[in-house]
Amino acid sequence: MEKYIKLFAIICIVCLPITMLLMNLEIVTFDISFFKDKYEEYNIENVTGISEENLMLITEKLLDYLKGKRENIIIFTDVGGKIEQVFEERELLHLKDVRELFRKEHVTRNLTLLLSVVSLIYIFYKDKNRLKKILVITSSIQLFLVGMLYILIYSDFYKYFTYFHKILFSNDLWLLNPETDILIQMYPLEFFSSITYRIFVLFLLEILGLLLIALLLPSRKRSKHIGV
Template sequence: MEKNMKKIILGFIFIISLNISLLFLDVQMATFDIKFYEKKFEEYNVYKKTNIQKEDLKKVTIQMLDYMKGKRENLIIETNIGQEKEIVFGERERLHMVDVKNLFEIGFKIRDISIIIFLITFIIFIKYYKNILYKLLLFSATIPMIAMVIFGILISIDFSKYFTIFHEILFTNDLWLLNPKTDILIQMLPLNFFYSISIRILTYFILQLILIFILGFGLKEKNKVIND
């Protein structure tokens, strides 16, 4: 009984740590892909809305992403806006990005801890409980995949609603409520951008879960052959 309970607890930790690791890696992969930003800037006519030239806006975006990675101390960035050189982000935008940066720092730590925990539990199952590893992989894929599909449907129906809920949960202030007429940050990253990047993250995650399911199913079939 005690041995079974140990396996259940370890299995639960395995499943949670694997999924958190993948999801946070997907967020990182999508968020820091400059090519994605350039594509969306073209799609949403951002260059015209911000009055910033393509190469200048790319440099601004790279500096913003560096700030989120902790490679830059502040977001006081100057560039050509129209015919004049100006500071891109106002005080409210910079204060909001402090909150965003703090969230990413927490996310990086959670990602790293989850990867370590997953690797430890994976080694334990390989060494002591290899015969049930396929079950863990199938569970790791099936339940989160169903949850992500449902979530994807919900945000497709009313993304604005869930975008607001997300911000109200994660932020303790209203600095994220920016003015699209005056604030360049929201002109660069409109609601449609966040919808696109959310779908991209979900797609990455679901594809990874499908691969995990296939791997789990393959191990299950292999176990059948060995046992037969």
């Protein structure tokens, strides 16, 4: 039994943080109100020449596309007084890559969630004392890594944002022209910096919550009597 507990403990320590991070990514990415606030903050209506109402309609369709609810993201709208196609070929190809990433993310999140739940249930029934220890270790490791990652990323956000794209994409379609491409006009670097910061905050709160739950779990003393 001991070897299985150790195995599930490792699975939990690895999979639970991944699950939490990916869930936060989805929460932030598909929060339509977040987009509205950022469009106003970064004055995207004036930058793109697209009204706020149309920006929100485009956003709804874009998020549906990323969720796999639309077959394409070919949209026409009023841009500076003219009806134009919002996203051109290079942008469409990049968005196709992004949608594929979200598909893989969704599969990964479901898999790590399943493994985390199974591991926690198994450990809970086999050794409640070990469960408390595992949750404390998992939370502590996450706190350390989140802190280091936050310092690293925000020391030079553009640098690590570039690394992120080079790792995840096998092409350079993500390199868009802010003078002509509406996609990057709608979502400048500051927008992604805000998303990253919000994910960090949610993740930190969840880690602290997990740590608090772990600390509140009762510690059951092992009996020295044989057979108990």
